[in-house]
Amino acid sequence: MELAGAIITLIGSIFLFLGALGLLRMPDIFNRMQAGTKATTLGSILFLTGSAMAHAECTCTGKIVILILFIIFTNPLSSHALARAAHFIGIPLAKKTVKDDLAEDEKKEEGGQL
Amino acid sequence: MVNIIYQIAGAIALAAILLAFIRMIKGPTAADRVVALDAMTIISISLIIFLAATLQRVIYIDIALVYGLISFVGIVAIARYLERGI
Amino acid sequence: MTTIIIAVLGAIMIAAAVLAIVQKSLLSAVIAAGAISLLASLLYIVLAAPDVAMTEAAIGSGLTTIVFLFALNKIRKEDKHG
Numbered sequence: 001m002e003l004a005g006a007i008i009t010l011i012g013s014i015f016l017f018l019g020a021l022g023l024l025r026m027p028d029i030f031n032r033m034q035a036g037t038k039a040t041t042l043g044s045i046l047f048l049t050g051s052a053m054a055h056a057e058c059t060c061t062g063k064i065v066i067l068i069l070f071i072i073f074t075n076p077l078s079s080h081a082l083a084r085a086a087h088f089i090g091i092p093l094a095k096k097t098v099k100d101d102l103a104e105d106e107k108k109e110e111g112g113q114l
Numbered sequence: 115m116v117n118i119i120y121q122i123a124g125a126i127a128l129a130a131i132l133l134a135f136i137r138m139i140k141g142p143t144a145a146d147r148v149v150a151l152d153a154m155t156i157i158s159i160s161l162i163i164f165l166a167a168t169l170q171r172v173i174y175i176d177i178a179l180v181y182g183l184i185s186f187v188g189i190v191a192i193a194r195y196l197e198r199g200i
Numbered sequence: 201m202t203t204i205i206i207a208v209l210g211a212i213m214i215a216a217a218v219l220a221i222v223q224k225s226l227l228s229a230v231i232a233a234g235a236i237s238l239l240a241s242l243l244y245i246v247l248a249a250p251d252v253a254m255t256e257a258a259i260g261s262g263l264t265t266i267v268f269l270f271a272l273n274k275i276r277k278e279d280k281h282g
Contacts, residue, residue: 184262
């Protein structure tokens with residue numbers, strides 16, 4: 001049980017590291033946001049679960065469950081608010097981008113109103 | 115054995131916080147820096163749990179709860195400021 | 201392990217403070233100040249002061265950032281009108 005918890009913690013920390021590496025190497029802000037949110041959410045969930053399994057006597061399991069639920073609820077929400085703000089203040093996309101659905105929808109709505 | 119693997123996991127999380135901070139230094143716009151701050155917050159919550167398990171104090175988990183709640187409010191406030199003002 | 205954590209966190213804190221001074225954009229300076237208080241909270245936990253760490257997390261990272269943003273918002277509105 002303790003060894004399994006330690007290994008799950010190691011996998012979670014590797015996910016955290018890969019998320020931070022993607023944050024450093026991705027070309028534009030939306031790709032960075034995807035790497036920095038999805039990978040770190042999964043990594044922190046694995047890290048917290050592994051910690052609760054490995055050191056069960058000195059980490060309170062109920063509080064860790066509450067913390068995991070809180071991370072699952074709030075992290076996509078703040079990332080969505082940031083992505084929406086970054087799109088509307090006009091930060092340019094990367095050169096490799098092939099499709100921008102939100103800008104197309106806005107253009108279509110403006111054409112319909114005119 | 116368990117302790118060694120656990121310490122290695124903590125060291126990797128510490129390296130991750132360093133990489134996210136390099137993006138905060140380099141980031142061309144302010145939105146990049148906010149994304150880096152968000153990632154640093156999540157990684158540091160994991161690091162607080164690691165310290166609570168290593169130093170054997172249960173009360174440190176409460177700090178992680180408070181930190182997650184407060185930083186969510188702060189990041190949503192920054193996003194609203196970027197979009198159109200609070 | 202504790203010594204390594206203190207050294208790395210202290211180095212990142214100094215770099216964030218330099219970033220907050222050098223930065224031209226005000227919003228980026230506010231974000232760097234938030235990063236400083238985040239790392240200071242972690243450092244207080246390593247130094248075994250949990251109540252100070254909780255206060256730093258609530259006041260330094262939450263309240264100070266939001267008050268700074270209110271001030272920046274007022275400045276931006278006055279720039280638009282006058």
